[in-house]
Amino acid sequence: MSLLSLxxxxxxxxxxxxxxxxxxxxxxxxxxxxxxxxxxxxEQQFDRNLAGIDxxxxxxxxxxxxxxxxxxxISSPTGNVPLxxxxxxxxxxxxxxxxxxxxxxxxxxxxxxIVGTRASFLEVxxxxxxxxxxxxxxxxxxxxxxxxxxxxxxxxxxxxxxxxLIEDDDLTHRxxxxxxVTGILAxxxxxxxxILLTPTESxxxxxxxxxxEAAEGEEDHDxxxxxxxxxxxxxxTIYDDESITSILLKFKGTxxxxxxxxxxxxxxxxxxxxxxSVQLTELYSTVGQGEDVLRQLGYVxxxxxxxxxxxxxxxxxxxxxxELALLRTLxxxxxxxxGLLLMEGxxxxxxGAILGLLASHLGLWxxxxxxxxxxxxxxxxxxxxxxxxYLLLGALIxxxxxxxxxxxxxxxxxxxRTLSR
Amino acid sequence: xxxxxxxxxxxxxxxxxxxRAGGAGFSFPDxxxxxxEGALLLGPSGSxxxxxxxxxxxxxxxxxxxxxxDGTDYESLARGDxxxxxxxxxxxxxxxxxxxxxxxxxxxxxxxRKLAGLPPDRDFIQSVLDGLAIGQYGNRxxxxxxxxxxxxxxxxxxxxxxxxxxxxDEPTSALDDANAGRVSRLLRERAxxxxxxxxxxxxxxxxxxxxxxxxxxxxxxxxNQ
Numbered sequence: 001m002s003l004l005s006l007x008x009x010x011x012x013x014x015x016x017x018x019x020x021x022x023x024x025x026x027x028x029x030x031x032x033x034x035x036x037x038x039x040x041x042x043e044q045q046f047d048r049n050l051a052g053i054d055x056x057x058x059x060x061x062x063x064x065x066x067x068x069x070x071x072x073x074i075s076s077p078t079g080n081v082p083l084x085x086x087x088x089x090x091x092x093x094x095x096x097x098x099x100x101x102x103x104x105x106x107x108x109x110x111x112x113x114i115v116g117t118r119a120s121f122l123e124v125x126x127x128x129x130x131x132x133x134x135x136x137x138x139x140x141x142x143x144x145x146x147x148x149x150x151x152x153x154x155x156x157x158x159x160x161x162x163x164x165l166i167e168d169d170d171l172t173h174r175x176x177x178x179x180x181v182t183g184i185l186a187x188x189x190x191x192x193x194x195i196l197l198t199p200t201e202s203x204x205x206x207x208x209x210x211x212x213e214a215a216e217g218e219e220d221h222d223x224x225x226x227x228x229x230x231x232x233x234x235x236x237t238i239y240d241d242e243s244i245t246s247i248l249l250k251f252k253g254t255x256x257x258x259x260x261x262x263x264x265x266x267x268x269x270x271x272x273x274x275x276x277s278v279q280l281t282e283l284y285s286t287v288g289q290g291e292d293v294l295r296q297l298g299y300v301x302x303x304x305x306x307x308x309x310x311x312x313x314x315x316x317x318x319x320x321x322x323e324l325a326l327l328r329t330l331x332x333x334x335x336x337x338x339g340l341l342l343m344e345g346x347x348x349x350x351x352g353a354i355l356g357l358l359a360s361h362l363g364l365w366x367x368x369x370x371x372x373x374x375x376x377x378x379x380x381x382x383x384x385x386x387x388x389x390y391l392l393l394g395a396l397i398x399x400x401x402x403x404x405x406x407x408x409x410x411x412x413x414x415x416x417r418t419l420s421r
Numbered sequence: 422x423x424x425x426x427x428x429x430x431x432x433x434x435x436x437x438x439x440x441r442a443g444g445a446g447f448s449f450p451d452x453x454x455x456x457x458e459g460a461l462l463l464g465p466s467g468s469x470x471x472x473x474x475x476x477x478x479x480x481x482x483x484x485x486x487x488x489x490x491d492g493t494d495y496e497s498l499a500r501g502d503x504x505x506x507x508x509x510x511x512x513x514x515x516x517x518x519x520x521x522x523x524x525x526x527x528x529x530x531x532x533x534r535k536l537a538g539l540p541p542d543r544d545f546i547q548s549v550l551d552g553l554a555i556g557q558y559g560n561r562x563x564x565x566x567x568x569x570x571x572x573x574x575x576x577x578x579x580x581x582x583x584x585x586x587x588x589x590d591e592p593t594s595a596l597d598d599a600n601a602g603r604v605s606r607l608l609r610e611r612a613x614x615x616x617x618x619x620x621x622x623x624x625x626x627x628x629x630x631x632x633x634x635x636x637x638x639x640x641x642x643x644x645n646q
Binding site (some may be wrong): 002006010012013062167320322323325326328329330331332333335336415416419420421 | 446471472475478480481500504505506507508509513515516517519520521522523524528532533535536537538578588
């Protein structure tokens with residue numbers, strides 16, 4: 001029967017008071033940990049997917065929307081830009097541009113986005129093939145690791161895309177040529193895991209078919225033949241009258257070039273250029289205000305939980321005075337009584353905090369499931385942050401603070417007076 | 422000098438206590454109780470009985486005089502050491518039956534041993550409980566027992582460390598004649614078995630025939646100093 005187990009038994013002996021204190025401590029710690037985890041996860045996701053991209057060029061509209069749709073594949077694209085307007089950026093010999101990734105967005109397969117692009121996309125996100133091979137013709141598809149797993153796609157599978165980004169049977173391109181999976185990517189931990197990649201020409205092919213069918217209705221065969229003629233490894237600069245959604249750019253050298261190019265695009269063209277890091281900073285500061293409110297709420301709950309532990313212990317003292325005096329007669333010095341009460345307080349606080357951490361991770365797991373379904377984003381709910389260790393340390397301090405005065409009073413139990421009553 | 426102390430396990434000399442420095446206080450007759458011996462300290466309420474008992478237990482520090490138990494002068498022990506010394510060598514039967522409510526009977530007794538620095542020794546605890554005819558209550562919470570049974574648990578707790586001194590404060594005042602007689606007999610028998618000195622403080626005259634050594638405490642003990 002050690003002091004620790006005695007403290008535990010005393011806590012269990014008044015279960016309702018203990019439960020209330022536990023719940024409050026759990027609520028405070030859980031709230032703070034949830035905020036920590038969410039903001040960490042968000043920044044992780046966003047930062048990891050920055051992938052060194054300096055500029056996003058696309059149709060005019062909301063800059064945040066352009067960045068979200070082109071880099072994170074959340075939200076709708078801002079519209080299309082004619083290839084003729086962006087050709088200079090796609091020229092591999094451009095003096096300032098190290099890498100340009102053309103993107104054609106807007107179609108999907110069972111909720112997973114189909115992205116028309118070039119092999120440079122894989123280079124940006126450091127993606128490598130896990131099985132199969134890269135596309136060699138339009139309608140070839142390379143699937144991201146997560147997308148392939150969740151859609152149960154194997155190399156050689158075929159499917160029909162749908163128009164738009166939501167899962168809707170009515171919007172399936174029934175008469176368009178089918179996509180064929182030629183490869184599956186290894187997991188990268190980036191947005192590349194979540195999408196289906198195909199040469200830009202595939203999307204034109206799908207939509208060409210529609211247009212032509214509407215007009216003539218019998219030229220499918222010719223078109224299929226035509227598709228095979230595309231060279232899907234050549235720069236898109238060979239086309240004139242097509243359009244794409246946006247371009248991701250990586251610059252050579254300094255950011256001064258980038259700033260100048262951004263200004264010049266925004267001022268002189270019908271397109272807009274967005275710097276992702278600047279947009280992210282703005283996004284964080286907006287989200288951060290909500291975070292601050294929640295965090296302050298968490299602190300208030302922590303203060304309430306300190307009070308609850310304090311009141312629980314303090315009010316138990318009157319009833320336990322005889323018991324404490326007894327412990328003194330049995331050989332426990334004042335220090336032991338102090339330690340006993342201090343332990344009861346800190347056990348409550350720390351156990352509550354652990355419960356809170358578990359609850360917040362469970363909560364995050366639920367949120368992650370929602371996010372995975374709605375935004376196709378993966379959250380890790382099992383990652384424990386160093387901040388959470390500090391949270392446990394904080395709980396220890398909370399327990400000590402809450403129990404200090406009751407513990408001091410317990411240690412000063414007047415044995416003679418108590419036993420003579 | 423030494424010969425005065427020779428016979429007793431518990432020896433007191435010139436013991437006095439006052440609640441306020443220089444105020445009215447109590448002074449107590451010298452006492453010497455040997456191992457296996459019993460002494461009855463008899464007096465009405467307000468005569469300073471509990472104060473005397475708490476001085477003997479080392480709970481209170483006397484204003485004057487000294488207490489020695491088996492050769493150890495309480496004065497020579499630091500505060501924490503005195504607590505440990507009491508836990509180890511003195512068994513207290515308190516007027517009110519206090520327990521650690523969260524623990525069952527056996528755990529209460531193990532705790533008493535633990536606080537005295539002794540290993541749990543379940544067998545000895547069980548034999549002490551059996552000797553007091555409460556062996557079947559080991560797994561019960563003290564709060565679930567009758568007053569008489571609780572009383573016996575406190576006696577068991579006083580015995581469980583094999584103390585050199587057993588101090589009992591009004592152990593029989595709440596009991597009827599038959600039970601009072603039984604408790605008195607149990608205390609004397611167990612003390613004799615352990616070779617411990619037994620000191621019973623009470624206002625209960627029924628115990629008078631049970632003890633050969635009786636010290637009457639008069640209210641006149643209260644002195645103006």
